[in-house]
Amino acid sequence: MAETTFIPFEKVKTVRDTPLEEMYTSGHRTCQGCESAMVMRHFSKAAGPRTIATGSTGCMYVANTSYMTTPWIIPWMHTQLGAGGSSAVGTSAALRALMRKGKIAEEKINVIAFCGDLGGGDMGLSGISAALQTDYDLLIILYDNESAANTDIQATGMTTYGAQTTFTPPGTKHRIMQHRWKKNVAPMLAVGHPTCRYVATASATYPPLDFHNKVRKALSIGGPTFIHTFDPCPKGWDYHPQYSREIGELGIKSGIFPLYEIIDGTVSYSYDARKRARTPVREYLVKQGRFAHIIDEDIDYIQSMVDSMWNEWEIPGVAPFKGGLEPAKN
Amino acid sequence: MIKRVEINYRGIFQKTLAKRIGGDIVIIASRMGKVGFSNGRYSDSPERNGIPCKYFAFVSPDLEEEELEAECGAKLDIDEADVSVVVDDTMVKGVEPWGWHGVRPINEKVVEKGCLLVVSRKRHDELTRFTARTPYSYRLATIDGDASLAGLWVFKDDLTHERVLGAIAAVDPAIIAIDAVEAYLLAKTKQEHRARAAREAYDAVLRQTSVVTPEQGIAWPHETPELPPWHAFEEGAVVRAPARHFEMGPGGQSRNASFKRGTTKTLRPVIRFDLCISCTLCWLDCPDECFDPVEGRLYDVSYAYCVGCGKCADVCPIPECIVMVDELQFDSDASPWEHYRSDPDGYTRWAEEKKGTARYAYPHVTGTGFEIRERESVAPKDLG
Ligand SMILES: Cc1ncc(C[n+]2csc(CCOP(=O)(O)OP(=O)(O)O)c2C)c(N)n1
Ligand code: SF4
Ligand code: SF4
Numbered sequence: 001m002a003e004t005t006f007i008p009f010e011k012v013k014t015v016r017d018t019p020l021e022e023m024y025t026s027g028h029r030t031c032q033g034c035e036s037a038m039v040m041r042h043f044s045k046a047a048g049p050r051t052i053a054t055g056s057t058g059c060m061y062v063a064n065t066s067y068m069t070t071p072w073i074i075p076w077m078h079t080q081l082g083a084g085g086s087s088a089v090g091t092s093a094a095l096r097a098l099m100r101k102g103k104i105a106e107e108k109i110n111v112i113a114f115c116g117d118l119g120g121g122d123m124g125l126s127g128i129s130a131a132l133q134t135d136y137d138l139l140i141i142l143y144d145n146e147s148a149a150n151t152d153i154q155a156t157g158m159t160t161y162g163a164q165t166t167f168t169p170p171g172t173k174h175r176i177m178q179h180r181w182k183k184n185v186a187p188m189l190a191v192g193h194p195t196c197r198y199v200a201t202a203s204a205t206y207p208p209l210d211f212h213n214k215v216r217k218a219l220s221i222g223g224p225t226f227i228h229t230f231d232p233c234p235k236g237w238d239y240h241p242q243y244s245r246e247i248g249e250l251g252i253k254s255g256i257f258p259l260y261e262i263i264d265g266t267v268s269y270s271y272d273a274r275k276r277a278r279t280p281v282r283e284y285l286v287k288q289g290r291f292a293h294i295i296d297e298d299i300d301y302i303q304s305m306v307d308s309m310w311n312e313w314e315i316p317g318v319a320p321f322k323g324g325l326e327p328a329k330n
Numbered sequence: 331m332i333k334r335v336e337i338n339y340r341g342i343f344q345k346t347l348a349k350r351i352g353g354d355i356v357i358i359a360s361r362m363g364k365v366g367f368s369n370g371r372y373s374d375s376p377e378r379n380g381i382p383c384k385y386f387a388f389v390s391p392d393l394e395e396e397e398l399e400a401e402c403g404a405k406l407d408i409d410e411a412d413v414s415v416v417v418d419d420t421m422v423k424g425v426e427p428w429g430w431h432g433v434r435p436i437n438e439k440v441v442e443k444g445c446l447l448v449v450s451r452k453r454h455d456e457l458t459r460f461t462a463r464t465p466y467s468y469r470l471a472t473i474d475g476d477a478s479l480a481g482l483w484v485f486k487d488d489l490t491h492e493r494v495l496g497a498i499a500a501v502d503p504a505i506i507a508i509d510a511v512e513a514y515l516l517a518k519t520k521q522e523h524r525a526r527a528a529r530e531a532y533d534a535v536l537r538q539t540s541v542v543t544p545e546q547g548i549a550w551p552h553e554t555p556e557l558p559p560w561h562a563f564e565e566g567a568v569v570r571a572p573a574r575h576f577e578m579g580p581g582g583q584s585r586n587a588s589f590k591r592g593t594t595k596t597l598r599p600v601i602r603f604d605l606c607i608s609c610t611l612c613w614l615d616c617p618d619e620c621f622d623p624v625e626g627r628l629y630d631v632s633y634a635y636c637v638g639c640g641k642c643a644d645v646c647p648i649p650e651c652i653v654m655v656d657e658l659q660f661d662s663d664a665s666p667w668e669h670y671r672s673d674p675d676g677y678t679r680w681a682e683e684k685k686g687t688a689r690y691a692y693p694h695v696t697g698t699g700f701e702i703r704e705r706e707s708v709a710p711k712d713l714g
């Protein structure tokens with residue numbers, strides 16, 4: 001069996017050792033209970049003050065830039081909707097050139113680009129792909145609230161099957177308008193970019209510190225890296241904001257959003273939904289108004305897809321191949 | 331002549347409600363032979379959960395439709411309102427919406443003899459202790475009820491919409507008349523209870539209207555932050571970050587001083603520091619970075635920035651340690667931990683008094699209402 005590469009990084013071992021200082025601070029206009037804001041808060045905490053962030057258009061741009069004010073303490077720059085990857089490459093290239101020419105001191109400056117599920121997983125995929133083939137040190141975080149949330153909740157390639165969005169309202173003839181199964185972005189990037197050393201999925205709050213340490217690992221291993229986060233969105237998913245953490249935890253425990261790291265090609269589970277009894281997806285779905293219209297039949301379908309992900313896929317929860325591996329017969 | 335109505339509501343939670351009220355005012359007025367027009371405040375979009383927003387309705391008996399639209403369309407805000415409706419009473423503490431900076435009084439737009447119409451179970455003096463003093467008198471009317479909160483996809487049909495329409499007819503019949511409200515609701519829904527709800531609210535509001543004189547209300551305590559105008563943008567459209575600063579203690583973390591967002595909350599977390607086991611979860615999981623680590627492994631909270639999401643109370647493992655309490659019970663955003671440190675017993679008694687015994691319990695899906703439950707029993711020694 002392949003050994004997982006050892007990454008020397010400063011691990012935060014207990015919640016009490018989490019850095020106290022905020023690099024993304026109070027005074028933003030995200031919704032009550034916004035989990036994407038938690039991604040911002042914790043990636044910047046983990047990366048620390050010597051970090052430059054760029055952010056694609058979306059909630060985490062618009063809600064964090066009210067007129068002439070900012071909650072960012074680290075330098076942050078807005079970039080276009082599909083430009084997460086190219087902004088990361090440009091920033092890293094500029095830093096490298098400035099250091100080579102002696103215009104700024106040689107030091108490690110983290111470059112992190114974040115983008116939403118529409119901006120990164122749909123529109124900006126080619127730019128991220130290009131970034132993952134460079135030799136720059138950069139981290140791309142795709143924060144996935146499962147919709148184009150900023151423009152009032154339109155379906156994207158990452159919206160859960162069956163969910164109501166502005167683009168997919170349930171009607172009297174057609175109950176389900178979001179027919180697409182969630183795009184499997186992180187594995188697509190890992191499979192497609194064999195030299196990319198670190199790809200992971202995460203949730204900002206569950207398990208505690210998991211995301212925080214993944215950011216630290218990604219920044220320590222070097223080269224281009226990628227993390228896909230799972231962000232419950234009280235506005236678009238329609239649940240009371242106090243339950244953000246619970247909804248995230250249920251998403252992971254039900255196995256609908258698999259948690260893992262792929263380090264130098266080796267997969268390791270951060271929450272092993274193969275081994276632990278998976279919470280029925282029903283418990284996750286019925287707590288959200290975006291699924292208020294679905295019926296048992298739909299829940300059974302979603303459950304069967306999740307079960308197939310974990311029971312039938314060659315690499316459970318990650319790669320949707322189902323064995324075979326024989327020479328072609330025709 | 332133009333009659334102006336503004337509906338102050340909580341972003342997303344009351345968006346559908348406000349839109350329905352505004353839209354129906356226009357239809358009812360047009361059935362009365364007037365011209366109407368309604369729109370949302372442009373700068374409120376995209377709305378975020380909890381943020382104070384506005385919806386407008388304009389009615390005129392004599393202007394042409396184009397004239398009314400030219401007068402009232404695409405405005406950032408209106409200058410005056412004949413009726414300011416407030417569908418969540420905690421907004422009487424002031425509102426800081428999307429496109430504005432600084433906390434503004436809820437009655438800022440109400441004209442002389444106009445009406446502030448609030449959905450609330452509070453007495454009128456419990457509301458005017460927060461509203462801004464005005465140089466003239468205006469009316470205050472209340473519709474008995476709780477804030478009707480719903481989600482984006484699940485509307486809470488609890489007759490608030492019908493009752494507000496009836497109440498508007500009571501406070502200003504020149505906008506819409508109660509007979510027209512009833513006729514419209516009956517024709518549209520064929521459901522008598524909806525028309526009845528409007529009529530009952532109409533009757534009740536006629537009894538529950540008072541005059542607010544220039545002596546009532548408070549001197550407005552919030553200053554509007556001064557921000558540079560657009561032409562003073564620095565090269566590259568640079569916006570200065572809050573200065574990096576952290577130390578242990580209240581306010582030890584630097585924050586965005588020009589935009590605090592405390593007016594987003596309807597409930598605030600009250601903390602029993604003596605029950606805290608220092609698990610860190612409230613601090614770790616607050617999406618608005620509101621907790622300040624203080625000595626003794628406790629966490630103070632900055633109410634000026636707290637949006638009242640309730641997450642800290644949800645994740646706190648100790649019963650009764652963090653409880654969400656009606657925002658209208660509080661006059662100050664001062665550090666609760668300073669209070670606790672200077673007088674631990676006094677603070678605990680104060681906190682328990684504020685908490686009372688009723689606890690808000692929200693189901694997961696927002697549009698399905700909430701319950702008020704009795705506090706679960708906790709050992710009396712723990713309650714101070
Ligand atoms: C090229 C382009 N097309 C459309 C838009 C309008 N727009 C702004 S934000 C947004 C949604 C982005 O969705 P996502 O990337 O998932 O981020 P979220 O808002 O969900 O955080 C859209 C469509 C834009 N800004 N640029
Ligand atoms: S819409 Fe969703 S992602 Fe956007 S600010 Fe609100 S909770 Fe966060
Ligand atoms: S209610 Fe609690 S978690 Fe929510 S913003 Fe306020 S302090 Fe933070």
Ligand code: SF4
Nearest residue numbers: 606607609610612646
């Ligand atoms: S969550 Fe509760 S017990 Fe834990 S640190 Fe906060 S107040 Fe204390």
Ligand SMILES: [Mg+2]
Nearest residue numbers: 116117147149
């Ligand atoms: Mg999105």
